[in-house]
Amino acid sequence: MKLPLDENKLIYMQIAEAIEDAVISGELSEGDQVYSTNQFARLYGINPATAAKGINLLVEEGILFKRRGIGMFVAEGARNMIISKRKKQFIEDHISKLIREAEKLNITKEDLIDIIRNYEGGDK
Amino acid sequence: MNRIKSHLKMHYLNSKKSFVIFWSIMFAISALGILISIYFKSRGYESVIITNSIVAVVIFGAVSGMVCYNETLPYMLNMGITRKDFIFGFAIYNILLSLIMSVIYTLLSIWEWLMYKLLGFNYEHFGQFFSGVKGIFEMTWICFLVTLCATVLFTLIASIYYKKGMMFLFGIGALIMLLMFIPGVTQAVFGFLESLVLSCAGGKGYIMMTLYSLAFFLLCYLIIYPLARTSQIKR
Amino acid sequence: MTYAVECKNISKHFGKTTALSHINLNMEKDKIYGLLGRNGAGKSTLLNIVTAQTFPDDGEVKIFGESPYENGRALRNICIVKENGMFLKDVSVTGALDIASSFYNNWDKKLAERLLIEFQLDKRKTYRNLSLGMKSQLGIIVGLASRAPITIFDEPYIGLDAAGRQLFYDVLIEDYMENPRTIILSTHLIDEVSNLLEDVIILNKGEVMLEGNSEDIKNKAFYIRGTKDRVEKHISGKKVLSKEEFGNTMAVAIFDSISDNEIRAMELDDLAISSIPLQQLFIFLTGGKMIKRGDINE
Numbered sequence: 001m002k003l004p005l006d007e008n009k010l011i012y013m014q015i016a017e018a019i020e021d022a023v024i025s026g027e028l029s030e031g032d033q034v035y036s037t038n039q040f041a042r043l044y045g046i047n048p049a050t051a052a053k054g055i056n057l058l059v060e061e062g063i064l065f066k067r068r069g070i071g072m073f074v075a076e077g078a079r080n081m082i083i084s085k086r087k088k089q090f091i092e093d094h095i096s097k098l099i100r101e102a103e104k105l106n107i108t109k110e111d112l113i114d115i116i117r118n119y120e121g122g123d124k
Numbered sequence: 125m126n127r128i129k130s131h132l133k134m135h136y137l138n139s140k141k142s143f144v145i146f147w148s149i150m151f152a153i154s155a156l157g158i159l160i161s162i163y164f165k166s167r168g169y170e171s172v173i174i175t176n177s178i179v180a181v182v183i184f185g186a187v188s189g190m191v192c193y194n195e196t197l198p199y200m201l202n203m204g205i206t207r208k209d210f211i212f213g214f215a216i217y218n219i220l221l222s223l224i225m226s227v228i229y230t231l232l233s234i235w236e237w238l239m240y241k242l243l244g245f246n247y248e249h250f251g252q253f254f255s256g257v258k259g260i261f262e263m264t265w266i267c268f269l270v271t272l273c274a275t276v277l278f279t280l281i282a283s284i285y286y287k288k289g290m291m292f293l294f295g296i297g298a299l300i301m302l303l304m305f306i307p308g309v310t311q312a313v314f315g316f317l318e319s320l321v322l323s324c325a326g327g328k329g330y331i332m333m334t335l336y337s338l339a340f341f342l343l344c345y346l347i348i349y350p351l352a353r354t355s356q357i358k359r
Numbered sequence: 360m361t362y363a364v365e366c367k368n369i370s371k372h373f374g375k376t377t378a379l380s381h382i383n384l385n386m387e388k389d390k391i392y393g394l395l396g397r398n399g400a401g402k403s404t405l406l407n408i409v410t411a412q413t414f415p416d417d418g419e420v421k422i423f424g425e426s427p428y429e430n431g432r433a434l435r436n437i438c439i440v441k442e443n444g445m446f447l448k449d450v451s452v453t454g455a456l457d458i459a460s461s462f463y464n465n466w467d468k469k470l471a472e473r474l475l476i477e478f479q480l481d482k483r484k485t486y487r488n489l490s491l492g493m494k495s496q497l498g499i500i501v502g503l504a505s506r507a508p509i510t511i512f513d514e515p516y517i518g519l520d521a522a523g524r525q526l527f528y529d530v531l532i533e534d535y536m537e538n539p540r541t542i543i544l545s546t547h548l549i550d551e552v553s554n555l556l557e558d559v560i561i562l563n564k565g566e567v568m569l570e571g572n573s574e575d576i577k578n579k580a581f582y583i584r585g586t587k588d589r590v591e592k593h594i595s596g597k598k599v600l601s602k603e604e605f606g607n608t609m610a611v612a613i614f615d616s617i618s619d620n621e622i623r624a625m626e627l628d629d630l631a632i633s634s635i636p637l638q639q640l641f642i643f644l645t646g647g648k649m650i651k652r653g654d655i656n657e
Binding site for chain 2: 407410411412413414429430431434435437438439441445446447448449450451454457458459461462463485
């Protein structure tokens with residue numbers, strides 16, 4: 001079976017995000033070994049070089065580290081790194097959009113906060 | 125050596141089917157001929173029986189040289205075989221095919237001779253056309269030489285066709301016809317052929333024939349080689 | 360560095376038509392290349408020249424640094440599988456594999472047998488009696504089992520259904536990981552193979568139109584959609600492939616790099632940005648059709 005990919009996004013970014021998601025959800029703990037390039041290639045049906053690119057992106061960010069001859073592992077503090085990165089992204093991508101959209105609809109910031117507070121269904 | 129073995133295996137697999145079909149038909153015709161002869165003999169007809177399958181064998185050799193060249197050259201080029209290796213392999217295939225054909229031809233002849241003699245017919249084999257050639261080995265050898273010449277001639281034609289196309293081949297044909305119209309040319313050619321045939325007559329005729337055939341074989345490959353070396357795959 | 364395949368200034372003409380003009384390409388060892396182009400773009404001609412089956416009018420080819428013309432040592436590195444199938448018509452599947460095994464030095468008999476079972480191909484049938492799809496399967500088996508350092512598939516899937524093609528792609532990537540080699544996939548079914556490719560070469564009208572890492576190329580191709588004036592503001596100076604307006608809305612396809620800051624600025628202006636899939640980019644570049652509304656995802 002092959003996991004589906006979004007063809008409108010870069011593949012290596014999707015690989016990196018998949019690993020990050022696994023770390024955030026706790027599927028992968030710090031110190032755990034990550035899937036190898038070949039396993040990713042097999043799982044998604046992609047070129048191993050592309051999978052390696054996604055993994056290397058996380059190595060550069062310090063989220064993964066390499067043990068020569070063994071493989072890639074989740075670094076100490078990786079989860080916090082990812083979360084703070086995602087938070088920043090979240091604010092940039094979603095909050096700014098949310099506020100701008102709210103402004104268009106004449107919703108004040110206070111109203112928006114109330115709406116969020118009273119919103120049901122978003123919680124797990 | 126290993127490469128040559130691979131070439132021959134390829135030719136074997138490629139020709140196997142047509143080869144088997146050809147000889148099945150030949151033996152079937154032979155058997156049918158015997159049955160018909162028995163039928164006519166039972167009706168009281170009596171005459172000299174003459175059989176010979178050498179013409180069919182030579183035609184098979186010719187067709188096979190032509191068809192196999194056109195089929196296997198692009199196949200081998202696609203397999204990453206050099207043209208040089210292909211030609212070398214094809215020449216050996218020409219020789220082996222002619223040899224095997226002539227051996228089976230001889231076996232067929234012996235079988236017919238045996239059958240007709242056993243059934244008490246007045247039988248003659250066309251192979252005795254060559255005066256002085258009466259033994260089994262000589263018969264096989266001559267069949268081999270004639271088949272080889274036919275095969276190589278048609279391999280040559282195939283190589284011209286592959287490289288230059290049908291129109292060029294027609295052009296050569298037309299040119300030869302034109303040459304024949306020049307006074308004296310026809311006579312000279314036939315004179316030459318006649319002297320060739322005559323020099324093949326006599327007790328040691330097949331030695332001359334061997335020499336001529338080998339010379340013809342080499343001459344043809346001298347032309348085939350540069351043609352094949354510059355042949356390209358067709359789209 | 361020695362390249363697996365090197366094309367230097369290759370040109371080829373058929374009569375008055377130019378099939379290839381000044382092709383310069385370097386292909387590295389152990390990479391998967393996609394050779395993409397429309398019918399008649401010159402893909403097959405180029406591959407025939409690379410494998411020394413046809414001669415170029417000009418330029419030269421090097422296979423691991425050596426000219427392949429009449430060079431058995433260089434040619435032994437290559438296996439090419441073609442769409443029209445280069446097999447002997449009266450030879451059975453077993454026979455064809457037998458011949459291939461004696462000519463390709465790295466032949467993997469086990470893989471060939473495994474694939475025969477996976478494709479459920481009848482070994483005893485002669486090539487003449489195979490269906491189009493079966494012919495393609497035989498070609499694919501030969502290509503994969505040859506394990507040639509340079510394996511070329513020139514549109515090898517005619518008559519194969521989606522499941523059959525998927526099996527081919529799966530086995531290809533699987534075996535490539537175990538035995539890395541240079542693979543050239545010449546195809547126009549780009550969406551199916553784009554994930555398999557490391558590098559892409561787009562041929563158009565006999566010329567190399569684009570070459571490079573497939574992800575890098577994808578990272579330079581975007582759809583941008585939003586209100587007309589805002590879109591125009593952001594795309595000034597960028598290479599636009601296609602532009603379409605409907606009312607006050609404008610959708611463009613651009614082929615240019617965009618920095619993170621530019622993306623941020625576009626998002627602030629409510630522009631929707633998405634990558635252009637390789638197949639669609641190919642259609643834009645090779646002049647297929649105009650952009651469709653449905654192609655733009657919000």
